[in-house]
Amino acid sequence: MTLEEGGEDLLHLLKMPLNEELIAGVDEVGRGCLFGPVFAGAVLLTSKAEISLLKAGLKDSKMLTAKQRKLLSHRIKNEAYAWALGQASAKEIDSVGIREATELAMLRALQKLPQPINLIFVDGKLPIRLWKGKQKTLIHGDRIKPSISAASVLAKESRDRLIKRLDKSFPGYGLEKHVGYGTKFHQEALLTFGATRLHRASFLRKILPS
Numbered sequence: 001m002t003l004e005e006g007g008e009d010l011l012h013l014l015k016m017p018l019n020e021e022l023i024a025g026v027d028e029v030g031r032g033c034l035f036g037p038v039f040a041g042a043v044l045l046t047s048k049a050e051i052s053l054l055k056a057g058l059k060d061s062k063m064l065t066a067k068q069r070k071l072l073s074h075r076i077k078n079e080a081y082a083w084a085l086g087q088a089s090a091k092e093i094d095s096v097g098i099r100e101a102t103e104l105a106m107l108r109a110l111q112k113l114p115q116p117i118n119l120i121f122v123d124g125k126l127p128i129r130l131w132k133g134k135q136k137t138l139i140h141g142d143r144i145k146p147s148i149s150a151a152s153v154l155a156k157e158s159r160d161r162l163i164k165r166l167d168k169s170f171p172g173y174g175l176e177k178h179v180g181y182g183t184k185f186h187q188e189a190l191l192t193f194g195a196t197r198l199h200r201a202s203f204l205r206k207i208l209p210s
Contacts, residue, residue, distance in 0.1 A: 020046055021118040022081075024110065025147025026128070028102050029061070029155040034187075034203050035173070035180035035196070036166065037087040038102050039159040041151035042109035042120075044081040050146040052079055060142040061152040066160070073157040076150045083150070084112035085158055094202045103128045109151075123148045170196050182207075 028040045045053070056075055057068060064072065077083060086108030088101035096104075107130050110120065119134045123141040141148040160179050167175035173189045173196070180186075187207050195204055 022114060022116070023147065024113055024117050024120045025123075025141070025145050025149070025151045026106050026110065026120055027123040027142055027148050027152040027155060028105060029152065029159050030180065031098060031102055032182075033180035033200070034182045034190070034207075035090070035170075035175065035199050036163050037089050037159070038093065038098070038105050039155040040086045040102070040105035040109045041083065041153070041155035041158075042086070042106070042113055043076065043083045043147045043150040043154065044113060044117075045079075045147045045150060046081050049079040049081065053150060054146055058146055058149050058153070060140075060149055061156040062142075064153070069153050069157045072150075072153050076154055080150065082113050083154060084109045085154060086110070086112070087159075090198050090200045093200050097202075099126065103130055107131060121145050121148055123152065166198065170198065 022044060024042050024044050026040060026042045028038055030036065030038045053072070053075060056072060057064070058072055061069055086105045088105040092104065093101040106122070106128050110117065110131065117133055119136065120128075120131065121141055122128060122135055122137045125137050125139055127135055127137050138145060138148070142152045143149070163179040164176050167173075172193055174183070174185045178186055190199070190204065190207055195201060195208065
């Protein structure tokens with residue numbers, strides 16, 4: 001597995017209590033970035049794990065510090081019934097568009113989980129069109145469903161680590177600091193150095209001269 005692909009997969013599987021259904025939370029990270037893949041996390045939590053993680057401070061990844069996300073990421077991986085990550089590359093984003101690429105990343109994460117899943121909760125208002133099972137979209141789901149919050153934490157932590165590693169291969173763009181988002185520094189670097197092979201060309205039309 002290449003550096004760009006991240007190198008992470010489903011790593012943990014506990015025994016689900018007999019009285020609990022397999023319900024997964026799904027969330028994406030990096031949808032609005034100019035550089036790198038879009039990531040998705042999928043997490044199955046038992047009721048016991050939900051309570052434990054909420055007590056530990058689990059919430060939407062955007063409301064956590066980098067240090068908090070790192071600590072929670074370890075706990076989620078240890079306490080979740082199952083978890084997985086998926087991604088879609090910058091090339092795929094340019095080829096099929098960001099919505100379909102995001103759905104592909106989510107689907108790839110879900111396909112690594114134990115099957116069949118009874119239901120998935122998807123953050124936002126857009127369903128995963130390729131998912132054949134039951135699903136429910138939830139606006140601000142990462143604030144109200146622990147499994148979605150956990151998925152957002154894992155996806156954010158993993159994607160940030162990947163982009164920061166890639167900073168060494170693509171110096172000058174400030175990836176270590178903005179992890180691919182379109183900050184002023186990032187846009188000025190694009191005007192100076194041009195785009196790399198991991199930039200999303202379809203996102204740069206208003207920044208780079210044609």
